[in-house]
Amino acid sequence: MSVALSAQDISRALTRISHEILEKNQGASNIVLLGIPTRGAHLAARISEIIQTIEGTEVATGTLDITLFRDDLRLRPPRAIMPTKIPTSGIEGKDVVLIDDVLFSGRTIRSALDALGEIGRPQTVQLAALVDRGHRELPIKADFVGKNLPTSKNQTVKVLLAEIDGRDEVSIEEEAK
């Protein structure tokens, strides 16, 4: 196991991503941040807080569970459905930023795009990921990346966040096979 991002690295990466989101969208007024549970939701809350300190205004933040839209449901035991909370302002005509911890095959994001389509029609959909580990199976690309981690397919990227795991850390583990 090797540590790829320390707590400080994570904090810096999130600050940079927050600035990049604001720069690209020219302010926070039309942005909706949607975190994908579980860890993406916590990252969204953190980015939302950082943006608030930078801009001084609150940014609409919510969560988007994609379990019901997955294309691999039949391949795994049933998963618990996590809450979806869309801000009251809705997503119609907004610039939605999806936030997840690890970008891997791209299938989660495809499911998230399907889930969004059921809720409304945003002006744009952007994607922020703390870690991009490669091995895409779909034509999906992140707009904001904390760190690009070149990995092999049989490695596992493990993201720990203080909210659930007690500390912040990203590490790469070799899968015992």
Added chain:
Amino acid sequence: MRHLLSIADLSKAEAISILDTATELARVSDGAVKKLPTLRGRTIVNLFAEDSTRTRISFEAAAKRLSADVINFSAKGSSLSKGESLKDTAMTLQAMGADAVVIRHSASGAAQRLADNQWMSGSVVNAGDGTHEHPSQALLDAFTIRKHLGMGGADLSGLNVAIVGDVLHSRVARSNVLLLSLLGAKVSLVAPPTLLPLGIESWPAEVSYDFDAVIPHVDVVMMLRVQQERMTDLFFPNAREYSRYFGLNAERMASMKPGAIVMHPGPMNRGLEISAEVADSARSVITEQVTNGVSVRMAILYVLLAGGALEAGSN
């Protein structure tokens, strides 16, 4: 979990996870687009060998909201009325590739029989078997109670529930006693002695013959339908007397706790076990039970079907 045959098969954690899943799925029913792609390509057969309105429609709506294909199959107008056996029917369904069968049957244990034999490989959901069990009804009742009185908790501990009326013929009562006590609620059964089954003392519930003594202490009054179609004997002298002692009318309702709710699994015999005034009152959550039924049945189908072959023991 592969089948849903009886509440007795459920652990507390499984029951709570179905209720939690239903809570999330209820949001879909509130949304603008009431459709999810989750069970696309799956086939669910509603095999109803006994009359039903709300359960069948509810399962159908639940399956359709999850994008499953639904085949409705009722005894009238099918080969069941020509005397085809359950086995042959099941094998027909298997040959058509049914992923799940929702079965309602007048014989207790019909769902179990369908699941135990190797007639078909799909999941079996018991939608009411004779006087045995009706697990999806109990789950939607628990869901409704939790929503109104659960105080944010996952289970129903601290709540008192009275189940009143024809307990003897009621699969709803049997499933509810098991589920509500599993979730920590205290259940009292109120009925004339003739309408209580043998062995009632082994149920996890108290028994009373005096409705008026019980009603001021409970948070939920669940009325049961007097099942005249199953009554082969004389169980009470006449409808008026039954109604006077065990019916819920406005006068009795006035002695209920503030905030307590009235439930009924339907269909109601208005004027017999419940007066029209009570059924349409602000305490009544009877139509809400129907609404919640769709979310809970979506959750059941999700839990049984959305997972892969891994858990179901791939064959």
